[in-house]
Structure formats: structure tokens, C-alpha cells
Amino acid sequence: MGDVLVQMEGVTKRFPGVNALDNCRFELRAGEVHALVGENGAGKSTLMKILAGVYKKDAGTIRLRGREVEIPSPRAAQHLGISIIHQELNLMPDLTVAQNIFIGRERRPGLPFILDERRINEQTRQLFETMNLRLDPRTKVGELAVAQQQMVEIAKALSFNAQVLIMDEPTAALTDSEIDDLFRLIGQLRERGVGIVHISHRLEELKRISDRVTVMRDGHYIDTVQTNEVSIERIISMMVGRTIFESAPEIPEGADPEVLLEVRGLRRGRSIKDVSFQLRRGEILGFAGLMGAGRTEVARAVFGADPVEAGQIFVRGASVQIHSPQDAVRHGIGYLSEDRKRFGLTIEQDVETNIALASFRKFLGSMGVVNKQAIRDTAERHVKGLAIKTPGVQQRVRNLSGGNQQKVVIGKWLTADTDILIFDEPTRGIDVGAKSEIYKLLNDLTRQGKAVIMISSELPEVLRxxxxxxxxxxxxxxxxLPGGSATQEQIMTYATQRT
Ligand SMILES: Nc1ncnc2c1ncn2[C@@H]1O[C@H](COP(=O)(O)OP(=O)(O)OP(=O)(O)O)[C@@H](O)[C@H]1O
Ligand SMILES: [Mg+2]
Structure with a gap:
């Protein structure tokens, strides 16, 4: 590790009703990968947004190579060589990949905002080559999968030649091989003396990639330790301030024989080829596969979010027509999307509105008047039950931390009383403690007679x-495969069985 690049001291930040950061410190050296960990809402993103000029600190100092600096805007941060990859993707769906990477930068003199298409496409292509990424720079970002969008965000950050690179959960949506590519890239940057901040809830990852770990809890700095001198168990107990007891794998009782959902011969272009399956009452049906295997596509088709070319759907034995998400909800099917920003939440609205979003009919009184008190009570119950960290149910969802936004989506589908729930990557970006809460919740749902489809890229989670x-x-x-006895190897064999 080289010289100290960044030194943050006494950093404090308040939002209305929230002490997001209290007297926090952070140090980054040249050529180091520094992991920043903590539970959902601990203040990781806020601390890094201050370094990247997104938020203004209330108090504290930031030194860059020993010199005190003010970082009033993201642009100022970029000039200082600080780039951030945000947790929530910030790309413009209607622009191409290359345009997204270079927007606001390449200006021809006298012709502001006009991008030299050919040049930026070529530069993007070269950038992708160093990243080992096969992606056409001319593709519209809106057509890309979440993982690919994430890679575009990473490319964008790299294109600034940053000395300080902050990655806020860059791997949450990536597959193992994409993570390998990313880590190889991080290795190259580290060699070049770039300082890298890596925020992740995948704690095994930080063992693999980081030199030091800083732990935060509830807006406080806890400690910074050398990665090779500390165990994951120790990091977890620093994060949560208590020792978590990881319960043994818990597969609920055998499912009821009643078939709640049956899908027959579903087809949609190249993404869904003749898919048929049954889902029984009280069952958790795991969907495993590599990124792009078609799992999300199947979920979206069943939920009526995308049209299909063929296929029949039966709910409780009766054939149903589902042409829109409204149809799906009416038939008792809920979908928790992997992309919470695009499909799951209206982030400008508050927590209670979002929780009631899929079930307004339920809150309509006899006169057609919305029962606001009932909405509030329900929202408050879920905030408590899911331990959603927010000053109140009237907080705008935009202001919640990433993991807590995910919990709001779960609250929304719990409110909607749907019998069939499709969870797409439900624990992505969720901290260790909250993860086991969600597992418990899924088990409880099946005990109540609901049926769950769980799409997850984390094999241990699927198996468990x-x-x-x-x-x-x-x-x-x-x-x-049967859940109780399947192995990761068996799953991988099927997951790579190309025809
Ligand atoms: N713009 C904002 N307005 C109000 N409150 C905010 C805002 N941004 C963050 N907060 C609050 O500050 C606290 C810290 O949030 P932050 O996003 O930094 O957490 P985090 O550690 O990144 O969590 P996660 O792992 O869930 O992403 C949370 O309570 C959050 O609700
Ligand atoms: Mg965050």
C-alpha cells in the first residue's frame, strides 16, 4: 500500500429526523482496496457520497494527499480524481451506452451537448476491451439487463481515470464470472496506484479482494482493520454489535399437494422456450441459473409485464388470462422485481404510499374514500416487522438506504394479500441480519398457505x-432438483447445459 490519498475526519451529516453520520473517519491509501461494511442504513453510501461531492457534510474535514479540500459537487470530485459508481443505477435508458458514458463531457467548441458519435463509440469500445466486456457501444441502455448496466456504470467511472474509485455494491447484480472480470480489473487499477473503496454485503468477497476493512454501525465509525487479520465472524459482530446466531438450514414442512399456479408451454422469443412448471401451496420453488438464463423473463411473463407468444397459465386449476400486472394482482400473483427502482417502487412517494401501492382497493372504504389510517397502521406494522430504518412512514422512499428500499417492496407485496409471490433476488443488497429475517419471512408465508417462487443467484440461499x-x-x-439434497455442483451442471 502506498501513501495516504484520502483522509476524512469528524464527518457528520444529518437529514431531517436522521443522524446519518456522527463524527466518522475514513482513510484510503494509494493502491489499496478498502472495504466499507455495515448494516443497511449504517451510513456507508452517505459517507462516500460526501467524498464524491453528492452530499454536503455538516461538519468534518476531507484531506486529499494531505491537503484539505472542499468537494461541493460531483463535477468538483471528478476534477479531483474521485469517481463513484452508485448503488442505484443512474443511467439514461434512452441514450446509447457510449452516450451515457460520455454525456456532458465531449463538447465540440461552439456546439455544446453535441457528442461526436464515432469517437465516443470508438473510445467506449477500447474501454470495454480493457474490461473484457462484450457490449456494443451503440446499444440503448434501456435494453440492457441490470448486470450489463452495472458494467456500463463501472466503465463510466473508469473513463475518468480516477485516482479514487468508489464502488457502492458493484457486484450485487453480477454473476460469478462477471465478478471475476471486475476483480481482475480492480487488481489492475490497484497496481496502478488507484485507491478503491468497495462497499458490499457479500462478506466473503471482501476476504478475496480487500486490504483493509472499515466497519460502520448506525452512523458511527467502529474500526478499521487489516483484512487478513480478521475473521468474517468478527466483522459481522462489529457490524451488528452483537453475535448473530446463524440458524441451521431450514426447509419448511412438505408442501400441500394443491397446485396454486401452473404454467404450460410458455414461450417468448429466445428468452423463454417452452417453459412449464407447477407451484404448490406452501411451497418455495427456487429458480436457479446463470444471468440471462431466462428466470426474470419467466417471472415477468407470468406477471403480465411482458407479452408472450404462447403458453397457458392456471391459477388454482382454472385457466386465466394475464395481460398486465393488474390482471396478475387480481388473480393473486405478486412480483417483487430484481430492479426495484424501475418496477417495484415509486421512489418520490413516501413509505406508506408504496406499501399500499399494490392494494389500494383493500383500503377503499364503503364510500370509495381511502382509509388513510388503515394504510398508516399497515405501513407502521411492516416498518416494525421488517425493521425498515426510517424516521417515519411518511419519509420519501428515495431517502432510504438501498437495503431499506428493498424491504419496502417486500412490505408492499405482504400487504397485497397475494397467494402467489414471485421474489426476484429478494436479498440483493440486504445485510446479513436482515437476510435471515427475510428467510424467516419466506418460511412464514408458506406456513400461511402461500406459495413462493424465489429467483436467486446465490446458490446457498436457493439450496437452503x-x-x-x-x-x-x-x-x-x-x-x-429436490431442495433438501441438491448440491451446488448439480445446479451448475444443469445451469450450463446448453443445447
Ligand atoms: N437524502 C436523504 N434524505 C434523508 N435521509 C437519508 C438520505 N440519504 C440517506 N438517508 C438516511 O441516512 C441513513 C444512512 O443511509 P445510507 O444510504 O448511507 O446507508 P447505507 O449504509 O448505504 O445502507 P445500505 O446498505 O442499505 O445501502 C439512513 O437512515 C438513510 O435513510
Ligand atoms: Mg448504501
């Missing part, structure tokens, strides 16, 4: 929770 596991590859179901 599912009664049965369906594995997909390239739009097809390639295998089915």
Missing part, C-alpha cells in the same frame, strides 16, 4: 430455502 429447485439455461428448463 427451496423445496424444489428448477434450473434454467438459455430460456429452457434444464433440470429439477
Amino acid at each position: 430455502l427451496s423445496h424444489r429447485i428448477i434450473v434454467m439455461c438459455e430460456g429452457r428448463i434444464t433440470g429439477e
Whole structure:
């Protein structure tokens, strides 16, 4: 590790009703990967947004190579060589990949805002080459999967030649091989003396990649330690301030024989090829596969979010027509999307509105008047039950930390009383403590007679929770395994079974 690049001291930040940061410190050296960890809402993103000029600190100092600096805007941060990859993607869906990377930078003299298409496409292509990324710079970002968008964000940050690179959960949506590529890239940057901040809830990752770890809890700095001198258990107990007891794998009782949902012969272009399956009452059906295997596509089609070319859907044995998410909700199907910003939440609205979003009918009184008190009570119950960190149910969802936004989506579908719930990557970005809460919740739901489809890229999670596991590859179901006895190797064999 080299010289000290960044030194933050006494950093304090308040939002209305929230002490996000209290007297926090952070140090980053040249050529180091520094992991920043803590539970949802601990203040990680806020601290790094202050360094990246997104938020103004209330108190404290920031030194860059020993010199005190003010960082009033993201642009100022970029000039100082500080780049951030945000937790929530910030790309413009209607622009191309290259335009997104270079927007606001390449200006021809006298012609502001006009991008030299050919040049930026070429520069983007070169950038992707160093990243080992196969992606056409001319593709519209809106057409990309979440993982690919994440890679574009990373490319954008790299294109600034930053000396300080902050990555706020860059791997949350990536597959293992994409993570390998990213880590190789991080290794190269580290060699070049770049200082890298890595925020992640995947704690095994930080063992692999980081030199030091800083732990935060509830807006406070806890400690900074050398990664190779500390165990994951120790990091977790610093994060939560108590020792978490990881309960043994818990697969609920056998499912009821009643089939709640049946899908027959579902087809949609190249992404869904003749998919059929049954989901029983009280069952958690895991969907495993690599990124792009078609799992999200199946979920979206069943939920009526995308049109299909063929296929029949039966709910409780009766054939149903689902042409829109409204149809799906009416038939008792809920979908917790992997992309909470695009499909799951209206982030400018408050917590209670979002929680009531899929079930307004339920809160309509006899005169057609919305029962606000009932909404408030329900929202407050879920805030408590899911331990959503917010000053109140009237806080705008935009102001919640990433993991807490995810919990609001879960609260929304719990409110909607749907019998069939599709959870797409439900624990992405969720901290260790809250993860086991969500597992418990899924089990409780099945005990109440609901049926759950759980799409997850984390194999241990699929193995731990599912009664049965369906594995997909390239739009097809390639295998089915019993949850209790399946292994990661078996899943991977099916997941890579190309035809
Ligand atoms: N713009 C804002 N307005 C109001 N409160 C905010 C704002 N940004 C963050 N907060 C609050 O500050 C606290 C810290 O949030 P932060 O996003 O830094 O957490 P985090 O550690 O990144 O969590 P996660 O792991 O869930 O992403 C939270 O209570 C959050 O609700
Ligand atoms: Mg965050």
C-alpha cells in the first residue's frame, strides 16, 4: 500500500429526523482496496457520497494527499480524481451506452451537448476491451439487463481515470464470472496506484479482494482493520454489535399437494422456450441459473409485464388470462422485481404510499374514500416487522438506504394479500441480519398457505430455502432438483447445459 490519498475526519451529516453520520473517519491509501461494511442504513453510501461531492457534510474535514479540500459537487470530485459508481443505477435508458458514458463531457467548441458519435463509440469500445466486456457501444441502455448496466456504470467511472474509485455494491447484480472480470480489473487499477473503496454485503468477497476493512454501525465509525487479520465472524459482530446466531438450514414442512399456479408451454422469443412448471401451496420453488438464463423473463411473463407468444397459465386449476400486472394482482400473483427502482417502487412517494401501492382497493372504504389510517397502521406494522430504518412512514422512499428500499417492496407485496409471490433476488443488497429475517419471512408465508417462487443467484440461499429447485439455461428448463439434497455442483451442471 502506498501513501495516504484520502483522509476524512469528524464527518457528520444529518437529514431531517436522521443522524446519518456522527463524527466518522475514513482513510484510503494509494493502491489499496478498502472495504466499507455495515448494516443497511449504517451510513456507508452517505459517507462516500460526501467524498464524491453528492452530499454536503455538516461538519468534518476531507484531506486529499494531505491537503484539505472542499468537494461541493460531483463535477468538483471528478476534477479531483474521485469517481463513484452508485448503488442505484443512474443511467439514461434512452441514450446509447457510449452516450451515457460520455454525456456532458465531449463538447465540440461552439456546439455544446453535441457528442461526436464515432469517437465516443470508438473510445467506449477500447474501454470495454480493457474490461473484457462484450457490449456494443451503440446499444440503448434501456435494453440492457441490470448486470450489463452495472458494467456500463463501472466503465463510466473508469473513463475518468480516477485516482479514487468508489464502488457502492458493484457486484450485487453480477454473476460469478462477471465478478471475476471486475476483480481482475480492480487488481489492475490497484497496481496502478488507484485507491478503491468497495462497499458490499457479500462478506466473503471482501476476504478475496480487500486490504483493509472499515466497519460502520448506525452512523458511527467502529474500526478499521487489516483484512487478513480478521475473521468474517468478527466483522459481522462489529457490524451488528452483537453475535448473530446463524440458524441451521431450514426447509419448511412438505408442501400441500394443491397446485396454486401452473404454467404450460410458455414461450417468448429466445428468452423463454417452452417453459412449464407447477407451484404448490406452501411451497418455495427456487429458480436457479446463470444471468440471462431466462428466470426474470419467466417471472415477468407470468406477471403480465411482458407479452408472450404462447403458453397457458392456471391459477388454482382454472385457466386465466394475464395481460398486465393488474390482471396478475387480481388473480393473486405478486412480483417483487430484481430492479426495484424501475418496477417495484415509486421512489418520490413516501413509505406508506408504496406499501399500499399494490392494494389500494383493500383500503377503499364503503364510500370509495381511502382509509388513510388503515394504510398508516399497515405501513407502521411492516416498518416494525421488517425493521425498515426510517424516521417515519411518511419519509420519501428515495431517502432510504438501498437495503431499506428493498424491504419496502417486500412490505408492499405482504400487504397485497397475494397467494402467489414471485421474489426476484429478494436479498440483493440486504445485510446479513436482515437476510435471515427475510428467510424467516419466506418460511412464514408458506406456513400461511402461500406459495413462493424465489429467483436467486446465490446458490446457498436457493439450496437452503427451496423445496424444489428448477434450473434454467438459455430460456429452457434444464433440470429439477429436490431442495433438501441438491448440491451446488448439480445446479451448475444443469445451469450450463446448453443445447
Ligand atoms: N437524502 C436523504 N434524505 C434523508 N435521509 C437519508 C438520505 N440519504 C440517506 N438517508 C438516511 O441516512 C441513513 C444512512 O443511509 P445510507 O444510504 O448511507 O446507508 P447505507 O449504509 O448505504 O445502507 P445500505 O446498505 O442499505 O445501502 C439512513 O437512515 C438513510 O435513510
Ligand atoms: Mg448504501
